[in-house]
Amino acid sequence: MKKIYTAIDIGSDTIKFVVGEYFNNKVNVLTCHEEKSKGIRKGLIVDSNLTINAIKDGVKELEKDLGVRIRKAIVNVPDYNSKFMLVTSSIDITSDEEVITTEDINRLIKSSVYSKIDKEYELITVIPLTFILDGKVIDRPVGEKGKKLELKGIMITAPKKNIYSVLSVMEGAGIEVVDITISGLCDYMEVENKNINNKIGAIINLGHETTNVSVFNRGKLMNTETIQLGGLNVDKDLAYMFNINMFDARIIKEKFASSHKRFIALNDTYEVKNTADEVIKLNQIEVTEIVMDRIAELLKLARKQIMLLTKQSISYIVLTGGLTEIKAFKNLVYEILGKDVIIFTEDTLGVRDNKYTTAVGMIKYLNNKMEVRGREYSMFDKGEEDILINPNKNKKDKMNVAKIFGNFIGTKED
Numbered sequence: 001m002k003k004i005y006t007a008i009d010i011g012s013d014t015i016k017f018v019v020g021e022y023f024n025n026k027v028n029v030l031t032c033h034e035e036k037s038k039g040i041r042k043g044l045i046v047d048s049n050l051t052i053n054a055i056k057d058g059v060k061e062l063e064k065d066l067g068v069r070i071r072k073a074i075v076n077v078p079d080y081n082s083k084f085m086l087v088t089s090s091i092d093i094t095s096d097e098e099v100i101t102t103e104d105i106n107r108l109i110k111s112s113v114y115s116k117i118d119k120e121y122e123l124i125t126v127i128p129l130t131f132i133l134d135g136k137v138i139d140r141p142v143g144e145k146g147k148k149l150e151l152k153g154i155m156i157t158a159p160k161k162n163i164y165s166v167l168s169v170m171e172g173a174g175i176e177v178v179d180i181t182i183s184g185l186c187d188y189m190e191v192e193n194k195n196i197n198n199k200i201g202a203i204i205n206l207g208h209e210t211t212n213v214s215v216f217n218r219g220k221l222m223n224t225e226t227i228q229l230g231g232l233n234v235d236k237d238l239a240y241m242f243n244i245n246m247f248d249a250r251i252i253k254e255k256f257a258s259s260h261k262r263f264i265a266l267n268d269t270y271e272v273k274n275t276a277d278e279v280i281k282l283n284q285i286e287v288t289e290i291v292m293d294r295i296a297e298l299l300k301l302a303r304k305q306i307m308l309l310t311k312q313s314i315s316y317i318v319l320t321g322g323l324t325e326i327k328a329f330k331n332l333v334y335e336i337l338g339k340d341v342i343i344f345t346e347d348t349l350g351v352r353d354n355k356y357t358t359a360v361g362m363i364k365y366l367n368n369k370m371e372v373r374g375r376e377y378s379m380f381d382k383g384e385e386d387i388l389i390n391p392n393k394n395k396k397d398k399m400n401v402a403k404i405f406g407n408f409i410g411t412k413e414d
Contacts, residue, residue, distance in 0.1 A: 321357070
């Protein structure tokens with residue numbers, strides 16, 4: 001079975017769609033798409049009809065590119081007011097062979113959260129910290145033999161309204177939600193490496209309207225918080241100061257501005273019409289000062305938030321998100337947060353842009369979750385998989401060719 005998943009990352013600015021195959025610890029992107037968000041404000045759905053239409057439009061683009069239907073997906077939910085709780089549980093292995101199964105893992109996790117979820121909250125996931133089988137620590141219990149299995153983990157819950165609003169729009173768009181998650185969990189799955197896996201650190205995801213700050217201990221998410229500032233605030237500053245529209249302000253931020261005034265061209269100018277329909281000429285110095293001040297404020301707030309989330313010493317900080325793509329961003333970051341900070345660069349073929357970090361991480365997160373539970377899983381059936389893994393077929397004829405020559409075109413099993 002191929003491990004092919006669809007991830008939908010619902011953001012305030014855009015909704016990111018990624019379909020990828022997980023193979024050899026990597027995500028092979030089959031297609032991706034970015035759809036302008038509608039009905040979403042600061043990560044929360046405020047107009048479900050608009051959001052449903054945006055998701056439908058994005059899914060249509062995926063289907064047009066792949067030649068198969070998109071029916072299932074993993075989707076992220078807002079992490080506002082999320083709660084984290086240390087949980088433990090234990091079960092007896094009752095089968096005659098005393099071999100641990102996927103069902104045993106499910107029983108163990110359900111037992112760990114029983115009567116512990118607040119009335120207005122819903123479970124997102126339980127992150128296993130340690131499995132103990134007959135007194136010995138074990139990483140992957142499924143398939144092992146024993147009499148008693150114990151779990152120590154972190155239960156993550158979120159307000160029901162955050163979760164149900166997302167589930168409702170996904171249902172309205174005709175997509176079955178296989179699993180839900182939050183951005184912090186998936187960001188780590190994508191940025192992790194051997195240098196940070198056993199340390200305490202933080203990930204800062206600089207988004208359009210919000211900035212997500214997450215703290216990790218040995219690769220496990222311990223807490224997360226959302227700052228109500230993002231790239232949009234830079235756009236607003238530019239629009240206000242130069243009396244220009246938001247669209248032009250964003251273009252100036254992305255194409256002309258620098259994050260640090262030491263790295264500008266003194267003679268570079270940018271012509272734009274203001275709201276009075278007058279052509280004005282902006283120089284890079286004045287534009288960069290505005291951008292630099294706002295990003296510096298955002299980075300300082302993120303640093304303060306890390307200190308509020310944990311009292312322990314931080315060994316690393318990783319930054320990601322669309323705002324990190326601005327020119328000379330690392331120079332400002334090093335000045336404020338120090339030179340040990342890691343500015344993540346998304347290098348997965350097909351999605352080489354930091355705005356896709358969370359979506360790619362969602363695929364890795366789901367695959368890891370399935371492996372811990374001892375499950376082989378794909379969101380597509382065998383016939384659809386055959387179509388997806390053969391990129392040389394004419395897209396318009398994929399379905400017909402697959403039906404006619406299905407018995408002759410074989411693929412090697414993983």
